[in-house]
Amino acid sequence: MTTDRNTLRATLRKNFPRSRGQLLPALHFLHEEFGYLPDWAMEVTGWHLGIPVSEVYGAATSYTELRVEKPGRHVVRVCTGLSCWLSGGSEILDRLQTQLKIKAPGTTPDNNVTLEEASCAFMCGMAPVVELDGGYTGRATPESVESLIPQAADA
């Protein structure tokens, strides 16, 4: 795992040629590595690719799948794409926001659960879909999802 500027610089040099076209692949790499995009890592990436940090940050915040703040211990993402929205995704999101007492995107004060909306997970036939720590639950209901959260909070 990349933990400091020098290691990240070496990793970027090895895997990403200095080209503007490498920005998005590099951001996805960082997101995979850290679970979000730390400011310092975006700075290093900008220096490596020759792109102003403001532009790196602008790109990072343009994609809903890229997170720029450190998430809680567990991440719950509710798909609100068209099929899921029509099948009750927004009711599930409302229920979780009430249960967790936060508004998506947001993290509980104890930093245990981050709740986010997600665009289509390409599992529309199983709508509505909820993702918990990278695992998907299809045909979710507000009741079934509510019972997932204490498990996440206790894990």
Ligand code: FES
């Ligand atoms: S809209 Fe939710 S999986 Fe496609």
